[in-house]
Amino acid sequence: MCSICKRRKAETKIKYSNLHLCPVCFRKLIEKRARETINKSEKLERTDKIKLLLHPTKKAQALLRLITPIEKRYYRQFPQQKIGQKIKVDFIFFTNLRKTDGLTQKKIFNEVKNFCLSEGLEINLHYKKKPVNRKSLRKKVMEVSEEITRGPKEKLMLPINLDDVITDFLYSAFTNSEEPFKTTLETLKMEKIIHPMLKIPDEEIEQYLKTLNIETGKELETDKLTQKIKDIINYLEKEKPGTKFLTLKTLQETFLNQEKGRNKGSNKD
Numbered sequence: 682m683c684s685i686c687k688r689r690k691a692e693t694k695i696k697y698s699n700l701h702l703c704p705v706c707f708r709k710l711i712e713k714r715a716r717e718t719i720n721k722s723e724k725l726e727r728t729d730k731i732k733l734l735l736h737p738t739k740k741a742q743a744l745l746r747l748i749t750p751i752e753k754r755y756y757r758q759f760p761q762q763k764i765g766q767k768i769k770v771d772f773i774f775f776t777n778l779r780k781t782d783g784l785t786q787k788k789i790f791n792e793v794k795n796f797c798l799s800e801g802l803e804i805n806l807h808y809k810k811k812p813v814n815r816k817s818l819r820k821k822v823m824e825v826s827e828e829i830t831r832g833p834k835e836k837l838m839l840p841i842n843l844d845d846v847i848t849d850f851l852y853s854a855f856t857n858s859e860e861p862f863k864t865t866l867e868t869l870k871m872e873k874i875i876h877p878m879l880k881i882p883d884e885e886i887e888q889y890l891k892t893l894n895i896e897t898g899k900e901l902e903t904d905k906l907t908q909k910i911k912d913i914i915n916y917l918e919k920e921k922p923g924t925k926f927l928t929l930k931t932l933q934e935t936f937l938n939q940e941k942g943r944n945k946g947s948n949k950d
């Protein structure tokens with residue numbers, strides 16, 4: 682039985698919070714967390730024009746689905762803001778990490794298009810097929826971000842999630858290089874870039890798509906080190922549920938909050 686609605690059958694167990702949830706309550710939980718993450722970042726205003734930068738992965742598919750509940754909160758609640766404030770979707774493909782599945786890309790591309798049409802979202806499709814490796818992916822994202830948020834009130838949402846930030850940190854640590862963590866940190870600091878999935882781990886993204894009956898494409902192939910890092914993180918999470926959240930918190934406190942405090946004055950939080 683579901684821990685929240687107490688009516689429907691529980692299908693997902695959330696170890697770190699000891700909840701057993703039905704698909705409906707699970708979906709609501711994820712959408713709520715995305716909204717809370719956005720609210721807490723204080724980066725989004727009601728009159729902003731939102732753009733999405735996606736690549737053909739599960740994360741991009743999930744972010745796209747989260748857009749409608751986010752839009753409802755920020756736009757539809759305020760009828761006077763409604764006209765002309767539709768989310769604009771810029772869909773940009775990155776064929777990152779050498780081997781990609783062309784069919785999967787095309788499939789997701791079409792899926793995005795159909796979704797936007799059915800939700801009445803304004804869609805603007807871009808197709809950048811320049812191959813990038815893991816190290817340069819974040820930099821490429823930054824470049825494009827600056828390019829497409831030049832206009833006033835234009836904000837960008839990225840499908841970077843909890844596992845990405847931790848993986849980027851460990852990747853930089855293991856390879857003794859600034860990238861990709863440096864750029865990830867920069868995007869977290871930028872006022873124009875919003876990360877709705879910052880507090881959603883990989884396994885919940887997968888589950889979220891499942892509750893929406895979305896057939897997920899194959900993930901892009903990653904290099905050996907990245908896979909190893911992901912395995913370590915997942916092992917720790919399994920042994921000690923909540924490790925991912927704790928690690929993110931530590932990283933934020935170590936690398937982000939100090940600067941935020943300096944910029945905004947220290948009388949907050």
Ligand SMILES: [Zn+2]
Pocket residue numbers: 683684685686687688689702703704705706707
């Ligand atoms: Zn329920």
